[in-house]
Amino acid sequence: MEIKNMVEGSAPSPSPSPSPPIIDCDAECSRRCQLSSRPNLCKRACGTCCEKCNCVPSGTNGHYEECPCYANLTTHGGRHKCP
Numbered sequence: 023m024e025i026k027n028m029v030e031g032s033a034p035s036p037s038p039s040p041s042p043p044i045i046d047c048d049a050e051c052s053r054r055c056q057l058s059s060r061p062n063l064c065k066r067a068c069g070t071c072c073e074k075c076n077c078v079p080s081g082t083n084g085h086y087e088e089c090p091c092y093a094n095l096t097t098h099g100g101r102h103k104c105p
Contacts, residue, residue, distance in 0.1 A: 044076060045072070045076055045077070045078065047068075047069050047072035047073055047078070048069070050068075050072060050078040051064075051065045051068035051069050051072055051078060052065065053078075053082075054068050054078050054079070054081075054082060054105065055068055055082070055105060056082060057082045057083075058082075058105065064105045067103060067104060067105055068104060068105050070103070070104075071092050071095050071103060071104035072092075074091065074095065075089060075091035075092045075095070077089035077091060077092050078092065079092060079093075083105075092104045
């Protein structure tokens, strides 16, 4: 009976925090790259960044403050990887 009381009196385990929604990288990168002079290259780079960060900044250029992960990815040469 002592064991039963210990189990009943134990604190409930915390529920896992909900994971953020997964965004549609293809749609977001198509939107982001619609004005690019090289849309296929832009979409490929954006897709890689989107998969890693689950985030694509609004607009077709800039707005990197909305997604720090996206902004901080760089190429081997130190340039922004993400369009």
